[in-house]
Every structure is written in structure tokens, then in C-alpha cells.
Amino acid sequence: MNMDELTAFYRGKRVLVTGHTGFKGSWLCRILTLAGAEVTGYSLIPPTDPSLFAIAGLEDTMDSVIGDVRDLAHLKAVFDRVKPEIVFHLAAQPIVRDSYKDPVYTYETNVMGTVHLLECVRLTDSVRSVLNVTTDKVYENREWEYGYRECDPLDGHDPYSNSKSCSELVTHSYIKSFFQDSPCAVSTSRAGNVIGGGDFANDRIVPDCVRAAAGGKDIFVRNPHSTRPYQLVLEPLAVYLLIAMRQFGDRKYQGYYNVGPDDKDCVTTGTLVDMFCKAWGEGLSWTCRYDGGPHEASFLKLDCSKIKHVFGWHPRYGVEEAIAKTVEWSRAYLEGQDMLEVMDRQIREFFL
Secondary structure, eight states: OOHHHHHHHHTTOEEEEETTTSHHHHHHHHHHHHTTOEEEEEEOSOSSSSOHHHHTTGGGGSEEEEOOTTOHHHHHHHHHHHOOSEEEEOOOOOOHHHHHHOHHHHHIIIIIHHHHHHHHHHTOTTOOEEEEEOOGGGBOOOOOSSOBOTTSOBOOSSHHHHHHHHHHHHHHHHHHHHSTTSSOEEEEEEEOEEEOTTOOOTTOHHHHHHHHHHTTOOEEESOTTOEEEEEETHHHHHHHHHHHHHHHHOGGGOSEEEEOOOGGGEEEHHHHHHHHHHHHOTTOOEEEOOOOOSOOOSBOOBOOHHHHHHHOOOOSSOHHHHHHHHHHHHHHHHTTOOHHHHHHHHHHHHTO
């Protein structure tokens, strides 16, 4: 899918994005804006300081509403005002370790937030296409060597992963209970780990690498042998946009879709950091420092055969290119460049 195809469909469409001030949400809103959509965002204030949303000045480029998905009345008022045709649900408490620290908030946001979103959709006649973005961690992880498929059991271990499993189940129930005979199509997308410029989150390996590199310090790696599916943030966003577009015109595309890189790009954290050090240069290095933290899966990857078969989709960049794009963005930021221009350039390069 290229930018011309995106523009042909999304130009003039009313699109609501929850979680728009986050890392993925910011990139998604900018793609939609470049494609000519009328974009409204509903989210808490940016979750980090600095944030991509603020650095790129995205508040001035779209209809940005600060709100909490736990607040049903406020969310419904925004739906009533905007009358969206397409909804992307990204709002979440997304950090595994934070979910151990505050499980109640994690479940309130990730489960009841999904209930509130779908209830607003149910009561809003204008909506034709909804995508709930979850995670590869929704599956019952048995440390299998093969990728998880959409038909495998959902049972995330930690509160974050489990709350996202619950979000999936809520979505399945709403589809069966309220949207069977509706013109509105609803899907979920289970994405792997994303990397890219502008992620300032704590407790994520690539932002930790960028912070260490910027400060001229060694990178500390907790679990260098953990295997994860890493992909550039634009990869899953392209799939989200594709699913929402296709099911808008034909409800047969409604479903549950894994989105992840090819097997060769499912690498250990240690290998990922090696790639980062090589791309950054300046003699950057890392050391292993296990801190005895809470349980996290050591091996996880997805089987993405379904999305490849249904949509003919294939990843554009491999993990090394994803690291290179992240380093390019981060160096531009540290040099004080116009980051909206940098975002736009990377988006246009991806959607050639």
C-alpha cells in the first residue's frame, strides 16, 4: 500500500484515534493527516516527557482531545460531536512492569476502556470500521519455538498481557452480541514489539539504548537472551490502516490478525542491541545487568500467515533497517532538526 492508495481512501474520512498522544498513536495520526483524513484524537496527556506528540507539534495539526477512556460520558460526547466513520483503539497502559506496580489501573484502562470504546461505537450510527490494537502477548505463552496463530488460546500471564487478552474477549463478545447484523466491521490486531524514532518510554530496550547513547554511557540489558519479534513502528500501522480500509468496504475482512516481522527478524535482545551499537557507532557498547525483575516471557513470536494470505501483505523493512531508521530519527532529534519534517520524510519513504 502506498501513499496514493492511502489518500484515495482516507481523504475526507472522519477518523477517531484513541491513545493518539502515545508513540504509535502519534505516528498513526500523522500518516492519517498526510493522507487527508479529518483526524480526532482522544487520549491522556502524552505518557512521557519528552514525547513525540509534543516534539512534532502534532496538537496543532489535528483535533486533539485530552480525555480518559475510563470516562464513558466524556468519550461518548466526543463520539457525538465527531461522528467518526473509522475508529482505531490504541489507548492502553502498555508497559508490562508498570502493570505489576498498578494492576487495577491497568485492568481499568485496558479492559473497561475497551468496553467504553465499543459501547460508544454501538451507539454511534456513523461508525463503519473499528480496529482494536492489542499485542502479541495475549497468547498463553508456552515458550514454543513456533509462532502463535490467531486460533491459539488467549491467556496472558502478567496483568498487562492478561488485560489485553481480556480486551480481545470483550471485543469478541461485542461482535457476536451487537455487530453481527450491523454495517460496522470490527477487528483486532495483535502486534509484536515496535521500534522507531520518538519512543521515550521507560523499560523498553531501544529507548534505553538511545538514552545511553545520547549520554555517552554503556547500555544495560536485563535479558539479552529473550527473543522477540521487532519491527519498525510504521509496519503495523500500515497493516492497521489496511485492515480498517478493507473491512470498511467489505465486512468479510473483519477478523483477528497477527502482525509481526518475518522469522529472521525475531531476534534476541542482545542481537538487537548489537545492531543498535553498530548503527550508532562511537564505540557504543552494552553490558548484561539482570535485575531480578518480575516474570516476562523469554521466547515469543507470531505466525503471520493469515494476514499475508488475506491481504497479500509482507513487511517492508527488516530489523536492521528498523534500527537504522530509529538511529536516523534519534540523531536528528539530538541535532535539533525539525522533527515533523523528519517524520514526514520517513513516512513518505516507507509508503513509496
